[in-house]
Amino acid sequence: NAGVTQTPKFQVLKTGQSMTLQCAQDMNHEYMSWYRQDPGMGLRLIHYSVGAGITDQGEVPNGYNVSRSTTEDFPLRLLSAAPSQTSVYFCASSHPEGLAEAFFGQGTRLTVV
Amino acid sequence: ILNVEQSPQSLHVQEGDSTNFTCSFPSSNFYALHWYRWETAKSPEALFVMTLNGDEKKKGRISATLNTKEGYSYLYIKGSQPEDSATYLCASARGQGGKLIFGQGTELSVKP
Numbered sequence: 713n714a715g716v717t718q719t720p721k722f723q724v725l726k727t728g729q730s731m732t733l734q735c736a737q738d739m740n741h742e743y744m745s746w747y748r749q750d751p752g753m754g755l756r757l758i759h760y761s762v763g764a765g766i767t768d769q770g771e772v773p774n775g776y777n778v779s780r781s782t783t784e785d786f787p788l789r790l791l792s793a794a795p796s797q798t799s800v801y802f803c804a805s806s807h808p809e810g811l812a813e814a815f816f817g818q819g820t821r822l823t824v825v
Numbered sequence: 826i827l828n829v830e831q832s833p834q835s836l837h838v839q840e841g842d843s844t845n846f847t848c849s850f851p852s853s854n855f856y857a858l859h860w861y862r863w864e865t866a867k868s869p870e871a872l873f874v875m876t877l878n879g880d881e882k883k884k885g886r887i888s889a890t891l892n893t894k895e896g897y898s899y900l901y902i903k904g905s906q907p908e909d910s911a912t913y914l915c916a917s918a919r920g921q922g923g924k925l926i927f928g929q930g931t932e933l934s935v936k937p
Binding site: 716745752753754760810812813814815816817818819 | 831834857859861867868869870874876914916924925926927929930
């Protein structure tokens, strides 16, 4: 009963390094999204996808890339990490109608030094 | 209202107190309003998904109401318990497609 699996749970990067946060779901959800959570700011949408091969930008997309080659996977790439990207990142999936609850991964705490 | 706003930002109550929080959201193109409960070091978990004006939902001691015309929802907790301590998030879905815009959350602390 895996649900949404995010890896890694913790990561420290140096400024300028690149990395990929992995997200996989086994519920056959069409809709997947990435959020970042910063103190006092709730969850802010970075990128989302309504199905394989389709992605779109959210509220705070700058500095992040995504792709959706399969229904199950939705990786988030940081091409050149900056201290402003220090945050907790959550991946979520749901059916796309907006009426369905979102299921969240366990989060990735990223620190950029 | 252009964004989703929640109040208060934080709340400290004693065990047994009843409490409520507010979520304000854009009423135009409204599709659904979600409430999530988020415990420290865990992932947010859904409480309610509400769509109809006047809708009321209940799960145990927690209930929620929805006013889509004026763009607000209330979450009520009756007889708060220490295990209710968490951040409560609301999110608005505008139109189909599932894109959720979250408020900043209300952090509830219940003291025994």
